[in-house]
Amino acid sequence: MSVRATYFTNLNPARWSLLRRIMVLLVLGLGLTVGISFWIISSSLNTELRREYFAHERQSLENTAHRIEQRFKQRAQFLQQLAPLITNGQTLLPADELERVLRVAYESNLFSDFILMDTEARGIFDYPFLPERRGKDFSHRPFINELMQNWQSVISPPLMGSVSGLPSVFMAEPVFNQAGQPIAILVGRNGLESEMLFQRIRNELQSYSGQLLIIDPTYDLYITATDEEKVLQPLSKEDRIYLSSDELQDTWQGFYQDKDRKNWLYVAHKLGFMDWIVIKKAPEVIVLASIQQALTYYMLMIASLLIPLAFIMVVLIYRWLAPLRSSIVQLNKAVEEESDISKFNIEREDEIGQLLLAFNAFQSIRDRQQQLKDELLSVVSHELRTPLTSIRGALNILQLDQVQQDPEHRKKLFNLASRNLNRLTFLVNDLLDVVSLSKGMLRLNLSDCSAQEAILEVLEDFRALLEEKSLQVEFTATEEMKVHVDQLRLQQVLSNLISNAIKFSNAGSRIQIALTQQGEFVRISVLDEGEGIPMAFQPHVFERFTQADLSDRRKQSGTGLGMAIAFELVEAMGGHLSFDSVPGQGACFYVDLPSVKVMPDDTNKALK
Amino acid sequence: MNRLSLICVEDDEDIGMILHYALVQLAGFQVELFTSAEAALLHLERYPPDLFLLDVMLPGMSGVEFLTELRKQPRFAHTPAIFLTAKTHFLSKEAAQALLLSGVITKPFNPLTLGDEILSLMQSTSADAGDVSE
Numbered sequence: 001m002s003v004r005a006t007y008f009t010n011l012n013p014a015r016w017s018l019l020r021r022i023m024v025l026l027v028l029g030l031g032l033t034v035g036i037s038f039w040i041i042s043s044s045l046n047t048e049l050r051r052e053y054f055a056h057e058r059q060s061l062e063n064t065a066h067r068i069e070q071r072f073k074q075r076a077q078f079l080q081q082l083a084p085l086i087t088n089g090q091t092l093l094p095a096d097e098l099e100r101v102l103r104v105a106y107e108s109n110l111f112s113d114f115i116l117m118d119t120e121a122r123g124i125f126d127y128p129f130l131p132e133r134r135g136k137d138f139s140h141r142p143f144i145n146e147l148m149q150n151w152q153s154v155i156s157p158p159l160m161g162s163v164s165g166l167p168s169v170f171m172a173e174p175v176f177n178q179a180g181q182p183i184a185i186l187v188g189r190n191g192l193e194s195e196m197l198f199q200r201i202r203n204e205l206q207s208y209s210g211q212l213l214i215i216d217p218t219y220d221l222y223i224t225a226t227d228e229e230k231v232l233q234p235l236s237k238e239d240r241i242y243l244s245s246d247e248l249q250d251t252w253q254g255f256y257q258d259k260d261r262k263n264w265l266y267v268a269h270k271l272g273f274m275d276w277i278v279i280k281k282a283p284e285v286i287v288l289a290s291i292q293q294a295l296t297y298y299m300l301m302i303a304s305l306l307i308p309l310a311f312i313m314v315v316l317i318y319r320w321l322a323p324l325r326s327s328i329v330q331l332n333k334a335v336e337e338e339s340d341i342s343k344f345n346i347e348r349e350d351e352i353g354q355l356l357l358a359f360n361a362f363q364s365i366r367d368r369q370q371q372l373k374d375e376l377l378s379v380v381s382h383e384l385r386t387p388l389t390s391i392r393g394a395l396n397i398l399q400l401d402q403v404q405q406d407p408e409h410r411k412k413l414f415n416l417a418s419r420n421l422n423r424l425t426f427l428v429n430d431l432l433d434v435v436s437l438s439k440g441m442l443r444l445n446l447s448d449c450s451a452q453e454a455i456l457e458v459l460e461d462f463r464a465l466l467e468e469k470s471l472q473v474e475f476t477a478t479e480e481m482k483v484h485v486d487q488l489r490l491q492q493v494l495s496n497l498i499s500n501a502i503k504f505s506n507a508g509s510r511i512q513i514a515l516t517q518q519g520e521f522v523r524i525s526v527l528d529e530g531e532g533i534p535m536a537f538q539p540h541v542f543e544r545f546t547q548a549d550l551s552d553r554r555k556q557s558g559t560g561l562g563m564a565i566a567f568e569l570v571e572a573m574g575g576h577l578s579f580d581s582v583p584g585q586g587a588c589f590y591v592d593l594p595s596v597k598v599m600p601d602d603t604n605k606a607l608k
Numbered sequence: 609m610n611r612l613s614l615i616c617v618e619d620d621e622d623i624g625m626i627l628h629y630a631l632v633q634l635a636g637f638q639v640e641l642f643t644s645a646e647a648a649l650l651h652l653e654r655y656p657p658d659l660f661l662l663d664v665m666l667p668g669m670s671g672v673e674f675l676t677e678l679r680k681q682p683r684f685a686h687t688p689a690i691f692l693t694a695k696t697h698f699l700s701k702e703a704a705q706a707l708l709l710s711g712v713i714t715k716p717f718n719p720l721t722l723g724d725e726i727l728s729l730m731q732s733t734s735a736d737a738g739d740v741s742e
Contacts, residue, residue, distance in 0.1 A: 378695065382665065385694030386620055389716035393626030396719050416622050 018324075022317050030306050037302075038295060045291045050265065053287050054253045057267040061280050062251060064201055068214070069273045071197050072169075072190075075110045076153060079173045079188050086116070086186065089178040095125065102127035111171075112191035113164065119182050121148065132163045144185065147172045151182050155274070157219050158192060158232055167192040167232040169223075192231060198224040210282040216275070217243050223276055242268050242277055255284065324352050327359075376544070383427055387420035394420075430561040434544060437568040444486040444572060448596045451481045451515055451522055458494040459513075462502060469507050477515035481522045482596040485573045490593070493566040493577070497526045497589050500562070504530030504587070521575065522595040527588040533581040541579065542567035612727075613638040616661040617648050617671065618692065626719050627661075627692075635723025645674035656683050659710075659730060664693040672699065675707050688730050692717070 013021060082105050086093050093101065102114045106127055116125035121139035138144050143156035156170035168189045175184040192198070201212050202224075214223040215235060222230040222239075230236075235243070241256055251269045258264060266281035285292075327344050334341040343363065344356040394417040403409055436442040459466075459473060466473060483490070501511045509529040516523050533541060544564040570577040574594045581587035614637050618624045624641055631637045640657070642648040645666050660678065664671040671691055678684040686708065691699075694715040704712075711729035713722070 378697075382694045385715045386623070389694065390620070390622040390626060392716040393623065393630070393719045397626065397629055400720070416625060420622060 019314075019318055019321055023314055026310055026313060030310055034299070034302050034306065038299060041298070042291065042295050045294075046288055049288055049291055050255075050284075053265060053282075054267060057265075057280055057282075058251050058253065058269075061267045061269045061278060064212075064280070065269045065271055065278045067201075068197060068276075068278065069271055072155075072273055075188065075190065076155065076171055078105075078108065078110050079171050079186060080153060083173045083175045083186050087175060087177060087183065091177070092116070092125075092175070092184055098125055099127060109196070111188035112166075112168070112194060113161075113189040115187040115189065116175075117144070117185040117187065119148075119184065121185065124184070130163055136163065138162070138187075141170075143170060143172055144187075147174060147185060151176075158216055158221055158223050160232065161189060161191075164189065164191070166194075192224055195224065202226050210280055210286075213239060213277075213279040213281070215239065215242065215277050215279065217277055218275060239279075242266070242279055320348075320350065320352065323347065323356060327356055380431065384424065387423040387427070390420040391417045391424070427561075430565060433565045433569075434561055437565065437572070442569075442572060444489060446484055446486055446573070448482050448484055449487045449490075451483050451524060451593070452477050454487060454490050455494060455513060455515065455524065458491050458498055461495065462498055465499075465502055466511075469502060469505065471502060471505055471508070472510045474510060474512045475515075476513075478517075481515055481517065483522050483593040484596050485575070485593055489569050489573065493569050493591060494524070494526075496562040496566045497591070500589075501526050501528035501530070501587075504528055506530060517595065518592060520595060521592040524591040524593070525588055526591075527586065529586040532583040532585055532587050533579070534583050538581065542577070611636060611638045612659065613640075613657045614659050614661050614726075615640050615642070615648060615652075615657040617642045617645055617666060617674065618663045619643045619666050620663075623663075623715070627722075630719030630722045631661075631726075634720065635726075637723065645669035645671065648674065649677070652678075652681075652684070656687060658688070659726065660684075660687060660689040661726065662689060662691055664691055664695055664698055672703075672707070675709075679707060688733060690726060690729055 013024075016024075082101075086098055086101055092098060098116070102125075105111070105114065113130075114127045115123060115133055115138075117138055118124050121137060121141075121144045123133040123136045123138060126133045139148070141156070141159075141162075143154045147154040151174045153174075154172045156168075156172070158167060158169050160166070161168045168191055171188045171190065173186045173188075174182045175186050177183050198212075198214070211226040213225050213230075215221065216223055220235050220243075221232055222235065224231055238256075238258055241254075250272070251267065253265070253267045255263055255265045263284035264281050265284050265287055266279055268277050268279045270277050323344070323346070330341060330344070333339075341363065343360045346353045346356050346360070349357075394413040397403055398410065398413050398417075403413065433442070455475065459475070498511070498513075505511060505528045511529075512525075512527040514523075514525045514527075516525070542563055544561055567577045570591055570593070576592045577589065578592075579587055579589045612635075614631060616624075616627060616631070616639050618627055618641065621643070624643065628639065628641060631639045640651065642651070645662075646668055649669075660675065662671040662674060666674070669677075671693070675689050678687070678689070688710040689707070690710050691712045692715065693712060699707075699709075699712075710733040713725060713729075717725070
């Protein structure tokens with residue numbers, strides 16, 4: 001017996017104990033319940049929470065975008081309004097006045113630098129002062145070129161300032177004289193590095209690990225980002241996802257998984273004014289963090305409820321099964337020792353209690369059957385020994401010379417032996433009948449026969465006995481009656497009834513036999529005027545050996561089987577055997593047998 | 609030597625006949641045979657026998673009941689008694705001792721040796737009884 005073998009045996013649920021199965025079922029069931037409820041709650045709450053997040057973020061993003069747009073529009077307007085202020089109608093203001101105006105404008109905090117160029121795009125003035133700008137040719141800048149073609153306001157894409165070296169968006173505005181001819185170009189630099197608005201927005205987002213991106217899809221650049229290193233850098237592969245969106249709306253949302261398999265939720269908005277995209281994104285884990293926490297609490301709460309509950313259930317089931325276990329032990333012990341088993345102690349009326357109760361009842365029946373069997377054996381052996389005693393005694397005595405020489409004595413002993421041999425034969429036949437009847441193996445040779453004839457034949461057999469006791473027999477029959485029976489078996493039944501009647505009749509009394517039609521049955525009644533059947537024995541008349549006490553049976557000098565056999569024979573032939581008896585006033589036995597309808601024609605033919 | 613006197617109760621007439629032959633003709637005992645315990649009780653007043661030979665299964669009062677009844681009467685309290693029966697295990701050892709039973713002869717018996725069997729059972733118990741009285 002290896003450990004491995006036991007291990008594999010234990011894997012087969014068919015070999016598990018009931019308790020083990022219930023425990024496994026309980027653990028699986030509770031686990032599944034918790035798991036499924038967790039899954040359902042978490043998925044529905046996650047969906048809800050995402051929806052809420054998107055709804056809130058769209059609103060907030062649109063606000064942010066609006067603020068950015070407003071800010072840039074405001075600057076463009078500011079620059080437009082500033083342009084006429086730096087001329088006197090014909091030419092630019094003198095340098096000291098120019099500086100005063102631009103300083104005031106600078107203090108509005110809307111622009112980082114102002115650069116003034118001539119119509120050839122050469123730097124002529126700036127504020128704050130950077131010497132490299134003066135005299136520098138800016139005509140190579142595409143946005144300046146664009147302006148010089150149409151002489152209208154231009155906003156540059158994000159660029160690195162050629163002098164400042166800082167990421168910037170430039171706004172350029174032509175400056176006209178009164179005649180409407182361009183005399184200069186006014187450029188305002190929006191330093192993205194120092195953009196207060198972006199900083200404010202980034203700070204707002206930092207509170208929940210969100211990120212802000214503003215990208216320029218045309219130039220494939222980050223305008224700004226929470227991660228400052230990204231500013232004006234080409235878009236990372238991850239962030240190109242916003243470019244490929246086919247959304248027709250200004251605002252859209254979605255989620256993606258980054259290369260670290262981290263889920264991100266994002267909301268994007270296309271700015272109308274700048275052609276930029278503003279994006280707010282946040283890791284899903286953080287968005288759903290509140291749910292995760294709530295679910296963790298839920299799990300802990302459920303577990304703290306279910307674990308003791310499961311424990312209590314297992315203990316209860318263990319205790320409920322206790323009677324079953326102890327009964328199995330008791331039974332196994334009885335089987336091993338081949339001993340008897342005492343009755344099970346039953347405390348509860350549940351299924352187990354009922355099973356044990358049924359087992360007890362079954363055991364009682366078995367005990368009673370065993371007792372009956374023992375009794376039967378004892379009675380049978382007694383009944384066999386009695387005639388055997390006479391036979392053996394007679395034969396032993398016949399061996400003696402003195403007896404052999406006395407013919408009269410010899411004859412008496414021979415008669416005695418032969419009489420007892422007959423008794424023995426009848427007894428053995430009865431026993432065989434009982435066995436056949438109880439096993440349902442009795443063969444009946446059913447045929448239509450005359451009830452009268454059967455009765456008369458039996459009476460003929462008893463003629464000598466009747467005369468001996470000087471009993472008078474009255475037989476009345478109204479008409480010819482046929483019954484569907486086994487004739488020999490019917491005669492056996494009648495013999496039994498008549499011999500009983502004779503046995504119990506006092507000398508000189510009457511025995512009345514009558515044949516009547518009772519519906520579909522033919523009734524043969526046998527009435528005697530003997531002592532009757534004691535009330536106490538009446539319920540047991542047709543039971544084998546049990547009907548009367550042994551001494552009483554001896555008085556009948558029968559086997560105690562005759563009535564039981566008669567009863568079962570009549571039943572087997574489709575009839576019924578019953579009796580009426582008032583103790584002290586005789587007994588009347590009724591044999592009801594299935595009748596055969598006698599057609600008048602047939603009767604006539606039979607008579608003819 | 610006086611002939612041994614027996615009161616014998618046996619309801620089966622055929623066996624009674626065999627008993628009569630075995631005990632009277634062959635063993636030479638003086639036997640009074642009854643077919644029921646009730647009939648025997650009526651005749652007890654007349655003389656106490658040397659031995660009761662009783663069938664156990666009898667109509668009405670059984671052999672055991674009859675002997676129990678006898679043991680209540682001082683006159684028969686110590687009269688030897690033997691059961692003659694076809695039944696086995698009808699009496700426990702303790703009950704047999706309480707009834708001062710000399711022995712049990714089972715049916716079928718051999719009528720040719722029945723007398724000797726009865727005598728030997730009586731002798732063995734009377735020896736025991738002697739021990740007890742001393």
